[in-house]
Amino acid sequence: MTSKKGKILVVDDDADVLQAARLFLKQHVKSIETEKDPNSIPTLLKNNRYDLILLDMNFTEDVSSGKEGFFWLQKILEIDPSIAVILITAYGDIDKAVQAVKAGATDFVLKPWKNEKLLTTVMSAMQLTDSKREVAELKETQKQINSDIDHHYRDIIGRSPAMINVFNTIEKVAATDANVLILGENGTGKEMIARALHRRSARHENVFMNVDMGAITESLFESELFGYVKGAFTDAKEDKAGRFELANGGTLFLDEIGNLPLPLQSKLLTVLQNRKVNRVGSAKSKEIDIRLVCATNQSLNEMVADTKFRQDLLFRINTIEIQLPPLxxxxxxxxxxxxxxxxxxxxxxxxxxxxxxxxxxxxxxxxxxxxxxxxxxxxxxxxxxxxxxxxxxxxxxxxTQEISDSEQVVFEDYNLEEVEKMVLRKALKKHEGNISKAAEELGLTRASLYRRMDKYGL
Structure with missing residues (x-):
């Protein structure tokens, strides 16, 4: 049996309404509180953390205009913008419903309600609160991470002409929303450049979402990037936002974009063109507002020529290219x-x-x-x-000294870690940094090869 969760506050001057709401909803949520006097709302919010407030639009002082409901709606959202608020009234109509949503309400229900409809509305609203708070926490975490990164890497270190060119490009494009493609070998600092673009953009207070495309399997691609709804597949126990939704308002960094298989390239292109995502199992589209930055160590132009990468996707992601020089x-x-x-x-x-x-x-x-x-x-x-x-x-x-492809591998000692490191380096050099080909020759998955590369600093 699924455990009950969520804390709800119901504010209405009708004792019968409060009683009905409490008796029904307590069967489905962890905690429910009721209050007749809306003037108690600020104190209640100060001392409690609610996931949802059911708020009457009309109290005794103002029978039918809904002004009191709108007033307290604004007060609630000023105190805690993450709380979902559902307005309830016996005098509702379409105009008030539209006004309520525009004013920040999550939804609108009429008295007397049908229990099934009320439960569906309540559960959806609490899920929205969870998502808002998850994004807020993620933003706060990201802000701290960015602060830590800035502490250690106040600026990307470089005084060579090649790096000066990179810095000049960053300064020109960071403030725009232009899609950027960062090219460079493994270990050149592509993610640092992506973070530098984000920190210098108008989106710097929002999320920087890093997605390693080489580490996401085809079966998880859509659920990870686009999210899913409860019941979409066997393990989908609840709704979950994908990386695109979580990055909304911020920067989405797709690392190792060259490792994305062709069928998935088509799905990614559709989302980038429409600026909308559909969670797996849902027909409802959600608009997204992201700044896209991609990176790869592969030649995408060569991959296009070999029909391994879609040319229309390449056009979409590389409005600006930044080429990082090898050390x-x-x-x-x-x-x-x-x-x-x-x-x-x-x-x-x-x-x-x-x-x-x-x-x-x-x-x-x-x-x-x-x-x-x-x-x-x-x-x-x-x-x-x-x-x-x-x-x-x-x-x-x-x-470790370089070994040419034609040379026999000779080890100075048989330390297993040094041997593995040398073999990995040789395979990567042979395939010119192509992770998929190197992993195939080594008998590893891409994810396993990435872990070993990170371990040895390759």
Missing amino acids: RDRIEDIEALTDHFIKLYSKKYKKEVSGCSKETIKKLEKHSWPGNVRELQHATERAVIMSESTILQPSDFLL
């Missing part, structure tokens, strides 16, 4: 990046490491960095942890 093409930034990571991990691990020797920087600048900035970050973290000196030396950085 080997911006060696001028290695010293500044390393200093940044040293400060970060010295504080984290309480180590008195203040910098690198000149010889160490030379060694780092000569390395090809197939894992780019992410690889440098992990290498620096390990160096800070293992070093017994305040200045990092070349020996503190254990860098």
Whole structure:
């Protein structure tokens, strides 16, 4: 048996109405309170957290105009905008219903009500309250996450000409709602660029929603991105908003868009064109207002030529392209990046490491960095942890040398983690960063390969 949940307040000057509402709804909700005097509403809201308020439109002072109901509706929403409010009246008509909804009411019911209709309306309204509060909590969490990110990455580090071009592009497009496609190898910082665009946009106080398209299976694609309604499939125990709805008003970041299979590309294109989503199991469309940012390490133009990516979807997502350079093409930034990571991990691990020797920087600048900035970050973290000196030396950085595709793999030792890391790097290089092909050759799923890449900083 499903446990009852939700707390409801019913405000009406008719004792019979309060009694009827309490007797019926207490069978279906966790808690129900009743109140005859609307002047008690502010105090009740101050001391309680309600999921729904059923509010009479007409009290004894004003029999039929509905003015009191509208007045208290506004007061309630001023105190807690997340609460769903259903207005009830014996004198309702279409005009008042429209006015009530425009004023912020969730719905409108007439006395005497039918219990089945009332229950359906109440449950839908409480679900709306849950969704509003979920989004509000997510926004607050995201605000804290962004604050933390800004603390550690006040600005994306780079002084090379290639990065200056990236910064200039961000400044030009961030304030717009133009769709942006970020291109770059794994580990170049595509998500950081997406977050920078969001923080500099008019949507910065709203949600930044990150979706790893390579980690979502085809069977979960629609339910994860578009949401679902209760009963849509076996495990759909309740309504759930998808990523598009949760990102409404903010930025939706679709990472590794190149890994999306063709059938799913068509579904994504439809949503982007119509700016509407249908939850799985529902025929009702919900309008969405998102700023779209996508990223990939693959050449989408080549995929279009090979009929592996829809050209119309590519046109839709790349109003502006930002090409992130690999670290080997911006060696001028290695010293500044390393200093940044040293400060970060010295504080984290309480180590008195203040910098690198000149010889160490030379060694780092000569390395090809197939894992780019992410690889440098992990290498620096390990160096800070293992070093017994305040200045990092070349020996503190254990860098795996590049192996060409034609060379035989020779291991200096048989540490399983080092062997696995080297094999992963070779497979990724062979397939030019194509996650799907590398995973297939390694006998792994894309999600498993992503986890291993993250583990080793590749």
